Amino acid sequence: MIRGTIVVAQDICKACELCIAACPQDCLELSPNLNIKGYHYVQLKNDTCTGCVNCAIVCPDSAITVYRQAKKPKAA
Amino acid sequence: MENTFIPVGMEVVYKKPQTLTDTPMHYCPGCGHGVIHKILMEVIDEMGIQSETIGVAPVGCSVFAYDYMNVDMQEAAHGRASAVATGVKRVRPDKFVYSYQGDGDLAAIGTGETIHTVNRGENILMLFVNNGIYGMTGGQMAPTSLLGMKTSTSPFGREASTMGYPLKITELVAQLPGAYYVTRQSVHTTANVRKLKKAIEASFRYQKEKKGTCFIEVVSNCPSGWKMTPIEANEWLEKNMFPYYPLGDLKAPK
Numbered sequence: 001m002i003r004g005t006i007v008v009a010q011d012i013c014k015a016c017e018l019c020i021a022a023c024p025q026d027c028l029e030l031s032p033n034l035n036i037k038g039y040h041y042v043q044l045k046n047d048t049c050t051g052c053v054n055c056a057i058v059c060p061d062s063a064i065t066v067y068r069q070a071k072k073p074k075a076a
Numbered sequence: 077m078e079n080t081f082i083p084v085g086m087e088v089v090y091k092k093p094q095t096l097t098d099t100p101m102h103y104c105p106g107c108g109h110g111v112i113h114k115i116l117m118e119v120i121d122e123m124g125i126q127s128e129t130i131g132v133a134p135v136g137c138s139v140f141a142y143d144y145m146n147v148d149m150q151e152a153a154h155g156r157a158s159a160v161a162t163g164v165k166r167v168r169p170d171k172f173v174y175s176y177q178g179d180g181d182l183a184a185i186g187t188g189e190t191i192h193t194v195n196r197g198e199n200i201l202m203l204f205v206n207n208g209i210y211g212m213t214g215g216q217m218a219p220t221s222l223l224g225m226k227t228s229t230s231p232f233g234r235e236a237s238t239m240g241y242p243l244k245i246t247e248l249v250a251q252l253p254g255a256y257y258v259t260r261q262s263v264h265t266t267a268n269v270r271k272l273k274k275a276i277e278a279s280f281r282y283q284k285e286k287k288g289t290c291f292i293e294v295v296s297n298c299p300s301g302w303k304m305t306p307i308e309a310n311e312w313l314e315k316n317m318f319p320y321y322p323l324g325d326l327k328a329p330k
Contacts, residue, residue: 005083016106016299016306022266039105053090054266060110061101062093067086 002069004051006044009063013041019055019064028055093121095146102140106306108296109138111263112205112272116174117145119276129172132161136178137212138205155186158193161200172280174201179220180210183245190245197254197288201279204246204291207298208317215301219243222320227301242320246293250326256288258327262295264310268323287329295321 013035020028025048030040042063051068095117103109120129126147133141135154142149152160157175165173182190182204193202209227210216217227217234220242224233234242250258257279261272272294279290295317297309304312 004089005086007083012100014105018106018306018310021307021310051089056090057266057269058111058263060103060105060107060114062096062110062114064090065088065092066090067083068089070085070087 002047002049004049004066004068005047006049006051006055006067007065008042009061009065010035010041011037012061013039013063014061015039015041016060017042018058018060022054022058024052024054025050093118095121095126097144097146099143101144103137104298104300106297106299106309107137108207108263108294109205111269112176112203112294112296113138113141113144115263115269115273116176116203116276117147119273119280120147120172123277123280125172125280128170129174130164130168132157132164132173132175134175134177134181136181136210138176138178139212141176155181155184156189157181158186158198158200158202159189161202162193162196162198165198165200169199172201172283173199174203176203177205178211179204179206179208179218180212183219183243187245190249191252194249194289194291195252195254197256199283199286199288201276201283201290201292203276204293205296206293206321207296207301208242209298209301211298211301215298215303220245222316225316244321246291246321246326249291254289255291255327257282257290257325257329259291259325260293260295260321260323262313262318262323264297264313282329293321295323 027048029045031043035041053066056064056066129147131149133151134157157177161173161175208221216229262268299306299309
């Protein structure tokens with residue numbers, strides 16, 4: 001089950017790799033493609049993301065939006 | 077830049093604060109300024125004080141802070157951000173006022189303004205970003221550069237006999253009776269970013285209670301000026317900057 005995921009604003013990512021270092025699940029990598037500024041932007045490499053928001057907090061360009069699986073309402 | 081794609085069945089847990097504009101930042105990759113801008117704006121967003129906040133932008137790398145921060149901003153002459161913030165606060169005492177300065181601005185050309193603003197106990201928040209170098213003009217030696225640090229104006233390393241010792245302006249300021257809350261934080265890891273956020277929140281709270289000057293130093297990096305990758309720069313920061321500039325509260329209210 002996918003617990004979380006991120007969406008990277010590809011055109012403002014500057015490939016500083018701080019998010020890759022901050023990710024405890026090791027699920028980020030640089031894309032082989034270039035963005036409009038000529039940087040290899042960041043992308044998810046597998047689905048182990050837990051939505052812990054570490055990458056988004058250290059991102060200097062606020063390029064990462066984090067999503068997490070909505071909590072199911074508790075069964076009565 | 078707004079993301080229009082929303083994964084199915086997921087909820088947003090973290091997104092860029094709406095107090096930060098969509099203008100792409102001009103900072104070098106990995107620069108601490110971006111994180112500090114974001115955290116400051118997050119606090120303003122969460123406290124709901126966007127319309128009551130006035131910021132003062134400095135001269136230095138963060139000179140375009142007014143382009144990124146979606147609050148009322150005023151640009152100040154080099155080193156004079158705290159003096160301008162004093163004026164703003166005295167005319168509009170009901171507003172939240174902060175100045176945002178780098179080390180060349182606050183600790184070199186603006187030392188006099190800094191010390192006297194804190195000594196008068198002005199009710200403002202002073203954010204001081206210390207990266208030990210003049211980043212904007214090409215990596216010259218700053219008063220806060222460490223001993224032995226190679227910069228473009230000290231190519232053989234900073235020497236105490238001719239260039240003096242690194243200036244601990246935060247320790248100086250903590251001695252003054254006007255200072256209410258003086259702390260040193262950093263933004264190189266997630267945990268430290270969260271601590272900085274708490275410190276900024278507390279400072280705005282003290283400002284509302286009219287307690288005195290709050291002074292937050294943020295030990296930051298300069299990957300371009302230090303000629304390192306962002307990850308190397310953060311490691312260097314931990315190994316070399318922290319022994320001389322230890323993190324923690326220097327003056328905290330009891």
